[in-house]
Amino acid sequence: MKVQLERMLPQEIERRSMELIQEELDRRGLAIPPALAPVVKRVIHTTADFDYAENLVFSSQAVELGQKALQMGAAVVTDTQMARSGINKKALARFGGEALCFMSDPDVAQQAVQAGTTRAVASMEKAAKVLASRPAIFAIGNAPTALARLYELATEGVLRPALVIGVPVGFVNVVEAKELFLQLDVPYIIARGRKGGSNVAAAIVNALLYSIK
């Protein structure tokens, strides 16, 4: 039996999906500023969840600063292999950038045990060392402890991220870590509340890449 779905090329499907998302945003009376729309709409495209039209918050010029960093070949550091996997590495490489995740590194596991902390925390510390002199975007979709450690490293002046995408998901410490980060003078894109995820983190990086003029 042959299944009849509308036959469209992947690019057509994406274009049509974005139209449908815009129509539904309009219907719901959700006006997204044009500069933020590529990010908000891609996250909704990734999740089919319109809550993100209301819970994503952006520091001043966050999209432009993220794009500028990517154009300079910034590294993108994730807190899961899954987020790294979802990032379009070809698009990133066109500007000289790469996606890095230190979560599976043996030295990170060892450091976490020695310090009595999480691998997510240890992986952020490794990133701070490895990327000391390179522009870096942090895309955190899973571990609130990673976001909290970034907050500390930034306030201590150890790290100056080009952008922090703070979208860990969860029920414990997640809301607190995000609200804390909002107080910081570091460019951010944050999903307030409990929602987020590795897929959301990757979608935001890809949205920045795809909307570079």
Next chain:
Amino acid sequence: MKVQLERMLPQEIERRSMELIQEELDRRGLAIPPALAPVVKRVIHTTADFDYAENLVFSSQAVELGQKALQMGAAVVTDTQMARSGINKKALARFGGEALCFMSDPDVAQQAVQAGTTRAVASMEKAAKVLASRPAIFAIGNAPTALARLYELATEGVLRPALVIGVPVGFVNVVEAKELFLQLDVPYIIARGRKGGSNVAAAIVNALLYSIK
């Protein structure tokens, strides 16, 4: 500045998260059958989205059949590298299983171009060939065309999946492909409606693995 989050080990955080999810399900009057609860709660844990308590549908004995297949060393085939990345490969390997994704294979890309179809379709066809004589679970979090091709391969008798996890996300052809699959006599776990994703597909596989007695 030292950030004060509740200090808990990852296992404690997960245990506490599951308690909070159960409390919220109770508060919302959503009673999940015990056999399905590990899957439903892990998907909510992954997304913080309680819609999944209502949109996940299970064919008769789907959880038990999926677990039995995993215990027999079933392969898990995904339609994205991201879903493959999110599956706990160590837990899978304990039973002799492995996670496979053919989406990046050069022969799949070539076949898709030749046949004028999507890589997702071509990757399902490759899976049907490669896994002809092995038990297999399909975890589809992205491409409705992959789910539609599985429907065809199953109705044609080419493939008899042990379980199909049908949770593609999106706005075009997604609802239709899922509703179609629900008519089929193949074990399934499907997220009705537009929601789903690679993270949801991986979470369901992991939930099955973790709840094997």
